[in-house]
Amino acid sequence: MFLRLATESLLSRRGSVLMTIMAMTVSIYVLLGVEHLRHQAKESFTNTISGTDLIVGARTGSVNLLLYSVFRVGSPTNNIKWDSFKHISSSKNVEWSIPISLGDSHKGYRVIGTNRDYFKYFSYGDRYSLKFLEGRPFNKILDVVLGFEVASQLGYKLGDKIVVAHGVSKTSFSLHDDRPFTVVGILEPTGTPVDQSLHVSLQGIEAIHIDWKQGVKIPGSTLTIKQIEEMNLEPKTITAFMVGLKSRLVTFRLQRAINNYNKEPLMAILPGVALSELWQMMRILEGTLRLVAVLVVLASLLGLSAMLLASIREREREIQLLRVIGGSPLFIFLLIELEAILITIVSICLAILVLYFSLLSSDALLTYHFGLYVSTNIFSISSVFYLSLIILATIFAAVIPSLNAYRSAK
Amino acid sequence: MISFNLEGVRFSYTDATNDLIVDIGKWSVNPGEKIFLYGPSGCGKSTFLNIISGMLEASEGKVEVLGKRLDQMSPRQRDRFRAHHIGYVFQQFNLIPYLDAVANIQLARYFYKGNDPIVIRQEIEELLFTLNVSSSDWYKPAQKLSIGQQQRIAIARAFINKPEILIADEPTSSLDGDNREKFMSLLTALVAKNHTTLIFVSHDKTLSKSFDRSEAFSEITKVGAE
Numbered sequence: 001m002f003l004r005l006a007t008e009s010l011l012s013r014r015g016s017v018l019m020t021i022m023a024m025t026v027s028i029y030v031l032l033g034v035e036h037l038r039h040q041a042k043e044s045f046t047n048t049i050s051g052t053d054l055i056v057g058a059r060t061g062s063v064n065l066l067l068y069s070v071f072r073v074g075s076p077t078n079n080i081k082w083d084s085f086k087h088i089s090s091s092k093n094v095e096w097s098i099p100i101s102l103g104d105s106h107k108g109y110r111v112i113g114t115n116r117d118y119f120k121y122f123s124y125g126d127r128y129s130l131k132f133l134e135g136r137p138f139n140k141i142l143d144v145v146l147g148f149e150v151a152s153q154l155g156y157k158l159g160d161k162i163v164v165a166h167g168v169s170k171t172s173f174s175l176h177d178d179r180p181f182t183v184v185g186i187l188e189p190t191g192t193p194v195d196q197s198l199h200v201s202l203q204g205i206e207a208i209h210i211d212w213k214q215g216v217k218i219p220g221s222t223l224t225i226k227q228i229e230e231m232n233l234e235p236k237t238i239t240a241f242m243v244g245l246k247s248r249l250v251t252f253r254l255q256r257a258i259n260n261y262n263k264e265p266l267m268a269i270l271p272g273v274a275l276s277e278l279w280q281m282m283r284i285l286e287g288t289l290r291l292v293a294v295l296v297v298l299a300s301l302l303g304l305s306a307m308l309l310a311s312i313r314e315r316e317r318e319i320q321l322l323r324v325i326g327g328s329p330l331f332i333f334l335l336i337e338l339e340a341i342l343i344t345i346v347s348i349c350l351a352i353l354v355l356y357f358s359l360l361s362s363d364a365l366l367t368y369h370f371g372l373y374v375s376t377n378i379f380s381i382s383s384v385f386y387l388s389l390i391i392l393a394t395i396f397a398a399v400i401p402s403l404n405a406y407r408s409a410k
Numbered sequence: 411m412i413s414f415n416l417e418g419v420r421f422s423y424t425d426a427t428n429d430l431i432v433d434i435g436k437w438s439v440n441p442g443e444k445i446f447l448y449g450p451s452g453c454g455k456s457t458f459l460n461i462i463s464g465m466l467e468a469s470e471g472k473v474e475v476l477g478k479r480l481d482q483m484s485p486r487q488r489d490r491f492r493a494h495h496i497g498y499v500f501q502q503f504n505l506i507p508y509l510d511a512v513a514n515i516q517l518a519r520y521f522y523k524g525n526d527p528i529v530i531r532q533e534i535e536e537l538l539f540t541l542n543v544s545s546s547d548w549y550k551p552a553q554k555l556s557i558g559q560q561q562r563i564a565i566a567r568a569f570i571n572k573p574e575i576l577i578a579d580e581p582t583s584s585l586d587g588d589n590r591e592k593f594m595s596l597l598t599a600l601v602a603k604n605h606t607t608l609i610f611v612s613h614d615k616t617l618s619k620s621f622d623r624s625e626a627f628s629e630i631t632k633v634g635a636e
Contacts, residue, residue: 001520004513005506012508012551317503323465324500325567326493326521328486 002331006338013311017343020300020307024347025354027300028390031293032355035383038286040374045279048192049242049271051123053251056080056088056258057240059265063281066274069100069240072110072193076102079237084264088243093254096121096244101205101235104164104176109150111164111198113205113238119145121244124192134158135185138200141207141233144181145199148189156183162198164208176208203233243268297390301397304343308336308401312408319409329409333402340398341391348387352378411477413575413607414439414462419471421457431457433632434471441574444601444608446618449627455611458631459579462609463496464488476574493521497568497606499597501580504564505552511538511563512548515570522571530570537566541596558589562596569600575607582612594620 010017049070057065058078067073082099089097098121101113112118119137123129135158138145144162156162161180181200189195210231245251251270258268312319319332359376366374414437421432431454439445449455460466461473464480465488473480476495480488505514515534538548541562547555552563561581568576578597582590598620601608610621618624 001517005509005517008508008513009506318506321500321503321506322517323489324463324492324498325518326489328489330486 002335002338006335006342009335010339010342016307016311020304021343021347021350023300023303024344025350027293027296028347028351028387029354031297031386031390032351032378032383033358034289034293035386036355036359036378036380037374038289039380039382042279044191046275047125048275049122049124051121051127051244052242052271053245053248054243054255054258054268055240055271055274056085056243056266056268059267062267062269062274063278065240065267065269066271066278068102069242070193070271072102072112072197076239079239080241080266081237081264082235084261084266085238085241087263088258088261089241091254093245093247093250094243095246098122098242099202099235099238100240100242101202101237102239104166104205104208106150106162106164106198107154109147109154109196109198111144111200111205113200113202113235115202118199122194122242124190124194128190130190130194131188133186133188135183138184138204140182140184141201141203142179142181143184143201143204145185145187146183147187147195147197147199149195150198151183151186156186158183158186164198164200179208202235202238206233206235297393301390301393304340304394305397305400308340308398309404312336312401312405315405316408319405323409327409329406332409333406336402336405337395337398340394340401344391344394348390411441412438412474413441413443413476414609415472415474416462417472417474419461419468419473421454421461421466421469432461432468434458434630435632437630439607439609441607442605443623444598444621445610446621446624447609447611447627447630448613448615448618448624450613453627454631455627456579458627459577459609459611463498463577464492489521493518494571495574497571497573497576499561499564499568499576499578499581501583502557502560504567505560507553508551510549510551511543511555511566514552514563515567518567518570534566534570537570538563541566542592557584558593561585561589561593565593565597565600569604569606572604573606575609576601577609577611579611580613581610582614582617 055065055069057069058076058080060077064074064077068076085097085099088094096117098114098118102110104111104113116137119130119132121129132145133148133151135145146156150156160183162183163175163177163180166174166176181198181204187194243254245254255268255270258266322332322335323329355378356376359374359378363374363376416434416437418436419432419434420430422429423431447455457466461468462475462480464473464475464483467485467488468481471481475491478491480491483491505511506517509517512531512534515537516530519530535545535548539545543559543562543566547559552560555563561584564581581597582593585593594617597608600606608621610617612618615624
């Protein structure tokens, strides 16, 4: 009966109640949406790399090394010698190591020179290793394996020829057009920068640069593929390499050893630590977004309170009547509170529904523009926490109109 | 058991004695008695009714209803007492406008003991039938009904808990002649059937003939006499 009274009372004031529900829905939608995206961004961010114990590169900031080696953002400060890679990789504690050579691109997507260990050892997320959607790892010098997004966005399929551009700009004019690569494999989507990369062998990178000096092509090259294949294409330098250790216990010891490597200035970072350092930098942005969302919810709660307060004035006789037939002032107080809570619960349900469907429909868009794979599961501990907080805040916001009703009932 | 027994009851909103709204030396009503009260508006009528129904607490004095001391009860106890023993009919606005007739009556029952509404639905429908409320109006929101209908439903609402006392505060003032007749005959029939003590307030003295006793407010409260 109590619930029915509250519902029918709300239904009898459809107009203002509906507007309030809409305002609340929008605000809760914003809060949940921001929370969810923040969560997903963080997750997809920290899932970019796993299983790698150390990343080694030229001396620079740890965030910078992480950015260019893993996220393919920015550019390396310097290269490191192939000999250093070979030396460190042969250490008895190292289980595997993956060399990375950056510097070329294809239509804005970065080209990575590496070896076949990349497909064997590199892992992301919850220790998922890379899987082939089609084809196989590169075999020949001019083979290329595409990340999922590269293949899907540019419409490449196995057997297509790709020309790589020198440098990382999207509109590079210096093309390695004399030596096109052949697509031999396409990777499954990972939700990491791997999707936006083209993978070639280190020898491939060397091969396309054979007759280049200082970043400019020397005209009149006549070397054929056959001649190139016969040459020694061992690289002299690489950009960075990832290391997997036999035992995690030696991580810090090896890191120190690499940092003190005396043949060349090197730096080793722990990906997890660098990732959290990088995420720390996003904290302010994160906090601001959350603050704005919370303020929006607060504003709509005040609107709810104002709506109820205005309704009390028109309902004075109704309250009087409830008193006469035996309702206590506390009953009146709780009735107004229940009305507020009902409005909030309906708004929460609507917001969740709208958010769910907007995530469903914007899924492809987010993936396309931000490489963000967003799950449609909105329920996390933090969102449940926020929702209970909103209900609690509703109870508080409704105290003013409820108290008002309580007083007029006295 | 005597229905009302008031002694030395005073009420004022402030502590000042010259601000008295109600000042009653002694007033009592026997069970089953039908009292007609009249007086001009603004003479403290509603304050008086609020005190004897336990809505307001008297500033001083003894308020005994059905042998229970209202002045010694907590507000919560008075609310429960009212729900159990006193029915109330106003001049207008007797019903929650957005609830239908049946739900309005169920609500009174709910405050009585939080009964399961389904069980008493039949009881309510029978009562509405006796009161000449056509069944097509039972499940319409009260605000869609005519005043005459609303007042009859108000009687049903007042009687659903079989109260010993019925207070009717100008219940016929917003009704036209024909409806007033019908209303009065329904009310007196139900009161007689249930042996209810009736306190009927009106400024229309022509209605007073069917009552046991007729009193002017000015006779009851000294304030009104001055």
